Amino acid sequence: MLGSTASAMYFSKTIFFSSGMNYFLFFSVWCYNQQMKEILFFYGLECPSCIVVEKHVDKLISEGFNIKKIEVWHNKENDELLMKLDVGDDVCGGVPFFLNQNSGKSICGEATYREIKNWAEGK
Secondary structure (H helix, E strand, O other): OOOOOOEEEEEOOEEEEEOOOOHHHHHHHHHHHHHOOOEEEEEOOOOHHHHHHHHHHHHHHHOOOOEEEEEOOOOHHHHHHHHHHOOOOOOOOOOOEEEEOOOOOEEEOOOOHHHHHHHHOOO
């Protein structure tokens, strides 16, 4: 809980301040932030397609997209997470693999910057 001193919350490259009587703004942003889930990008360090796609991911992150990069070829726990999440009718079975936690939709394989951006925006 916030005290009477000013507090800052970073949200999508914007800083929201809350102090004293101004809890409403903080609470509204906090509620929205709890609903906003990140996009997961699973990749292999030496994977040629992943190397190409990772450049697009880095650009999208710099533009403010909430993307978490998860390396699976050298991390057993991350690989197990990929296996757990890569389910359903369109199983990818490898990397690169994107999962949008908000929509549940995924991208399997190499994709262009525009394809990934449009998909991330829900277009």
